[in-house]
Amino acid sequence: MAPSAMPIDQGESTSDLTSSGISHTLAKTAPSTTRSLHPANGSSSPLAELDASLLTTSAECRAQKTCTDHMLTCFWTASHGWHSPELKPYGPFSIMPTASVLHYATECFEGLKLYRGYDGLLRLFRPDCNARRMLASATRIALPGFPPEELLKLIKKLCATDGPKWLPRSRPGQFLYVRPTMIATDAALGVQKPKEALLYIILACFPAMDENPKGLSLLASQDDTVRAWPGGFGYAKVGANYGPTLMAQGEARRRGYDQVLWLLGNDGKIEVTEAGASNFFVVWRTREGKTEMVTAPLGDKIILDGVTRRSVLQLARERFQKDAEEGVMEEVQVSERNFEMRDIVEAVEEGRMVEAFAAGTAFFIAPVSRIHYRGLDLSIPMCEAGTGRYAGLLKTRLRNIMFGKERHEWGVVVEEAA
Numbered sequence: 001m002a003p004s005a006m007p008i009d010q011g012e013s014t015s016d017l018t019s020s021g022i023s024h025t026l027a028k029t030a031p032s033t034t035r036s037l038h039p040a041n042g043s044s045s046p047l048a049e050l051d052a053s054l055l056t057t058s059a060e061c062r063a064q065k066t067c068t069d070h071m072l073t074c075f076w077t078a079s080h081g082w083h084s085p086e087l088k089p090y091g092p093f094s095i096m097p098t099a100s101v102l103h104y105a106t107e108c109f110e111g112l113k114l115y116r117g118y119d120g121l122l123r124l125f126r127p128d129c130n131a132r133r134m135l136a137s138a139t140r141i142a143l144p145g146f147p148p149e150e151l152l153k154l155i156k157k158l159c160a161t162d163g164p165k166w167l168p169r170s171r172p173g174q175f176l177y178v179r180p181t182m183i184a185t186d187a188a189l190g191v192q193k194p195k196e197a198l199l200y201i202i203l204a205c206f207p208a209m210d211e212n213p214k215g216l217s218l219l220a221s222q223d224d225t226v227r228a229w230p231g232g233f234g235y236a237k238v239g240a241n242y243g244p245t246l247m248a249q250g251e252a253r254r255r256g257y258d259q260v261l262w263l264l265g266n267d268g269k270i271e272v273t274e275a276g277a278s279n280f281f282v283v284w285r286t287r288e289g290k291t292e293m294v295t296a297p298l299g300d301k302i303i304l305d306g307v308t309r310r311s312v313l314q315l316a317r318e319r320f321q322k323d324a325e326e327g328v329m330e331e332v333q334v335s336e337r338n339f340e341m342r343d344i345v346e347a348v349e350e351g352r353m354v355e356a357f358a359a360g361t362a363f364f365i366a367p368v369s370r371i372h373y374r375g376l377d378l379s380i381p382m383c384e385a386g387t388g389r390y391a392g393l394l395k396t397r398l399r400n401i402m403f404g405k406e407r408h409e410w411g412v413v414v415e416e417a418a
């Protein structure tokens with residue numbers, strides 16, 4: 001079967017980020033493996049794989065206000081595969097007015113941060129997760145596949161190039177935002193699987209958004225507005241998920257809220273999914289008197305598999321269990337399961353709500369102090385320090401890993417030229 005006739009896989013593999021899931025996805029999308037899918041067509045010229053070692057560099061820079069001096073670009077064509085990546089001065093692209101991305105939202109992206117540690121080193125936080133998620137997102141919208149390790153090498157290369165100047169060692173504790181992006185650039189208006197794409201990576205200056213002493217206030221989404229739905233693409237970081245949320249986000253801002261709390265369902269059952277472009281957690285006491293930390297599950301493919309979310313879950317499971325065993329803290333059950341808006345309302349009304357927070361790269365871990373839902377103003381507890389107790393513990397630990405105060409495999413050092 002020719003790759004172009006292949007349906008986009010909506011099965012397990014597109015959001016399966018395990019290594020077997022990745023190879024499965026790659027087997028369907030990567031140029032090198034595409035060959036073996038049609039061995040009978042007699043074509044002997046292999047398509048080129050994304051290869052970071054082919055990187056070329058050109059000098060000359062203009063100073064930028066929002067992005068750093070350089071960017072990394074790499075073209076892909078259906079006939080050749082991946083061309084040599086190029087490191088060059090940050091600047092505009094030119095694409096045809098008919099480019100697929102401008103009409104059909106054939107775009108996906110990633111967001112991670114480059115941190116200047118207190119030990120003087122530059123680090124990325126679990127960037128392998130972002131590279132794999134980028135592959136999953138690209139696959140969902142028929143953009144070409146690539147080995148995630150090659151993307152990671154390119155990300156590191158750009159970070160090593162601009163990191164020393166934009167995150168000087170003299171100013172530890174600062175970060176840049178890393179934005180890998182892929183767009184389909186085919187100059188053709190037909191709705192079809194892209195034959196040309198551009199992968200690029202930029203580094204942007206970005207404000208710290210987690211220091212809001214008042215906590216986030218969330219406006220629950222209206223009945224007639226949903227962010228993602230079963231069988232859709234809410235689990236993919238594709239541009240098409242974001243533009244359509246801006247009306248709701250604008251409405252929330254106008255009414256004095258920071259973000260939208262995205263709900264899904266109808267009157268019988270209204271589930272809580274995400275907050276803005278962050279995952280959402282609550283900590284409450286159950287009616288049985290247990291403490292539970294809960295967030296929506298990945299299985300329905302409605303929510304994004306956030307790197308912060310995963311890390312919070314993993315650390316919470318390790319840490320809270322250990323603390324409970326040592327008698328330092330009561331036991332906390334950590335759950336990935338569906339929960340409803342009604343559960344939040346009841347927990348607040350019955351005084352069982354402990355805390356809530358949004359978790360994502362942009363906002364990091366941001367405590368929530370207020371949720372407005374159908375005329376109800378729900379007040380969510382926070383400690384005096386502007387954070388909940390559990391969120392505070394997790395945030396400190398994660399920040400220590402990001403900024404090199406704690407050595408951990410999640411903090412991946414970027415080697416700089418001496």
Ligand SMILES: *Cc1c(COP(=O)(O)O)cnc(C)c1O
Pocket residue numbers: 111237274276277278279304305306307308309359360361362
């Ligand atoms: C990016 C994003 C997140 C957070 O993911 P991280 O990997 O933690 O940054 C959560 N939800 C949505 C919808 C997102 O776009």
